Amino acid sequence: MTRSAAPLLVALVIPLLTSAAGAAGDPGAGAEVARTWCASCHLVDEAATGPTTQGPPTFRSVARRQTKTPDELRGFLTAPHAPMPSLGLSRVQIDNLIAYIESLR
Ligand code: HEC
Structure with missing residues (x-):
């Protein structure tokens, strides 16, 4: 491998590893999902x-x-x-929502 390719490889691999660990939700994106999909029933804001x-x-x-x-x-x-409906959320949306809810603690 050339020297210049190594940092690129590291930059690609690290996000893969952290998302595989499952705890890499993005609270900002989770807040967006919450306002879009959850606010009709829940009070979602801080x-x-x-x-x-x-x-x-x-x-x-x-x-x-x-x-x-x-x-x-x-x-x-x-x-x-029930009484909460299933919203068909993706895994990424769920991780982001969890990160958002955790951020409200
Ligand atoms: C159509 C209305 C509705 C929508 C939309 C909705 N919820 Fe709910 N949700 C409820 C109701 C009603 C309950 C209370 C359930 C109960 O008392 O068992 C609830 C409960 C919950 C709970 C608590 C569960 C528990 O065990 O106490 C969480 C967490 C939750 N909702 C998250 C979400 C998220 C995240 C979204 C958006 C992606 C969402 N909800 C969208 C109606 C809704």
């Missing part, structure tokens, strides 16, 4: 701290539940249960 008296939990309240691990969130978002 400012939404207060409890709602009925209906779906705010994302911040989900984030604050200590028992809600990223793995559980992934399980739920892969196959939500």
Whole structure:
């Protein structure tokens, strides 16, 4: 290998490794998905701290539940249960959403 190709190879391989580890969601992209797909039912913004008296939990309240691990969130978002509909999210969207929800903690 030539010397000049090595940094390029490293730049290509590192993102592959980190995304294979599964914890490389992008919170900014997750926030976009949340506003587009979730805000019709959930209060998704950071400012939404207060409890709602009925209906779906705010994302911040989900984030604050200590028992809600990223793995559980992934399980739920892969196959939500009633009354929440299944939204057919991709793995990348789910990783990004988890990163966003975690960022609200
Ligand atoms: C059509 C309305 C609707 C949409 C759209 C929706 N949700 Fe929900 N979601 C609900 C309801 C209702 C619940 C409460 C479920 C329950 O009480 O068991 C819920 C619960 C949840 C929970 C908590 C699950 C738990 O175990 O407590 C999470 C996390 C969640 N939604 C994430 C999302 C995300 C992320 C999106 C967008 C990709 C989304 N929801 C879109 C209605 C919706």
